[in-house]
Amino acid sequence: MAKPSSDRQRRLARLPAVDELLRAAEMAPLLAAYPRRLVLERVRRQLALLREAILGGRLAGEEPFDPAAFFPALAADLEACLAPRLRRVVNATGVVIHTNLGRSPLPAAALKQAGEIACRYSNLEYDLDAGCRGLRYDHVEELLCRLTGAEAAMVVNNNAGAVLLVLSALAAGREVIVSRGELIEIGGAFRIPEVITQGGARLREVGTTNRTHLRDYAAAIGEETGVLLKVHTSNYRVSGFTAAVDSRELVQLAAAHDLPVVEDLGSGSMLDLAAYGIGDEPTVAAVVESGMGVVTFSGDKLVGGPQAGIVVGRRDYLERIKRHPLNRALRIDKLTLAFLEEVLKLYLYPERAAAEIPTLAMLTLPAAALRRRAQRLKRLLLRADDGRGRLEAAVRKGVSRAGGGALPLVNLDTWLVVVRIEGCRAAELERTLRAGRPPIIARIEEEQLVFDPRTLFPGDDRLIARACAGLPPR
Ligand SMILES: *Cc1c(COP(=O)(O)O)cnc(C)c1O
Secondary structure, three states: OOOOOHHHHHHHHOOOOHHHHHHOOOHHHHHHHOOHHHHHHHHHHHHHHHHHHHHOOOOOOOOOOOHHHHHHHHHHHHHHHHOOOOOOOEEOOOEEEEHHHOEOOOOHHHHHHHHHHHHOOOOOOEEOOOOEEOOOOHHHHHHHHHHHOOOEEEEEOOHHHHHHHHHHHHHOOOEEEEEHHHOOEEOOOEEHHHHHHHOOOEEEEEOOOOEOOHHHHHHHOOOOEEEEEEEOOOOOOOOOOOEOOOHHHHHHHHHHOOOOEEEEEEOOEOOOHHHHOOOOOOEHHHHHHOOOOEEEEEOOOOOOOOOOEEEEEOHHHHHHHHHOOHHHHOEOOHHHHHHHHHHHHHOOOHHHHHHHOHHHHHHOOOHHHHHHHHHHHHHHHHHHHOOOOOEEEEEEEEEEEEEOOOOOOOOEEEEEEEEEEOOEOHHHHHHHHHOOOOOEEOEEEOOEEEEOHHHOOOOHHHHHHHHHHOOOOO
16 A cells, blocks of 8 residues: 555544544533443544545545534434334335235234233243143144144244254155155245255155156155155246146045155135135145145245244144254244234134235235225325426336235236336436335336335325425435
8 A cells, every 4th residue: 555645644643532532522412322332433433434535535625523524424323323224114016925025014903912922921831721831832723723624733933944844853864755846946045955955854856847747756655755745836837838746636645655745835825815816826724625734834925924834734743743853943932923823813704814914905905996096196296296397107007916926927907106207217216215214115117116006004105205205315
């Protein structure tokens, strides 16, 4: 590095010492509001920035230290340090189960019960009738059995954990037979072949990428077979010349050899969405009814609950799964359990589930309601522009997505609001809205910013209009 000029050295020397800054009058409110060690850390950081600027020749003036700039910058920096990092955002993308945006928003009605469980003691693992230790899934097992028709149920941290646990408990040291067309990777490095290996089992692939027949499974069954596994291909589809074995046929084959048959449903729908004209996925109850030994699915995809891995199936298999040591490592948290119980209870009244579980309410929104919402958002946007005519908004037909690997081929018809603001490129608008408070996440289609009302909560349209009124920022 070149030797800094003596001029720069002289200016460096004029920077105040940390002690001196801490005694400054401007510092008193900051020291009162923030932890001292954090203030110290940020003062050092701000000084380091000044030093870098001087050495880089970016601070020209004779006096390098300006209190009128330094203290407000320090205050802003301190505020940013303690602002929550995990924040609510406005999801205007129309992707309902958006894994990056927290998947399923929970019904607000569940909050009271969950809050009480969170902030007080509970009977999490206590049998109040017997006055002795109980099991944490007891609270939802009966409900899950009633809703799915299964003999037994349990829940763990997430569905990836559920699949790992089930295979560890039922197939360790043996082979897991899976169709080549189902050896999938889900986002976040969840790969079926690796999960099988992690579970201490061996993968036995059958069939081909596009076609697998019952005879392929039958030919692979032998002394070493532990489990027949069926996996929902979620966010991927092979189309064209294809063949797959359905659950019922696989169940019969497994029964003939007295082998467990497991299905990883991924999303697992508890409501018959086909009845709403959405996709043709069988419900969890239908899969259980087909005779599947064990079925696993996520709590926060189509179920619309908290992050969880739900396992339902035959009592004898579930006993083995519950006893496996990995179960302890994957156990569900009390807050999750409290929310899950409240969400599952809503399914006892299917029409309430569809209306009150946000994920389902958004998925089943009729096009007419979406159109009204889009028109309202457009009006709010134009009003916020206040006749200046810098903002153009139009409503047009579009498509929303279920997301989360659920219903990948289903186009959900929607009405979009397309926005253009004079002197502001779509990418720039998108970035500015994303940096807002709260951040607004929108979609860009064909170089235009679009908002999909499907995933908006009441009041979100006002937030969007307010944010757009301030664009482009000065
Ligand atoms: C989403 C998904 C998983 C993982 O579930 P998480 O609850 O996210 O852990 C596993 N298998 C399939 C088929 C999935 O779609």
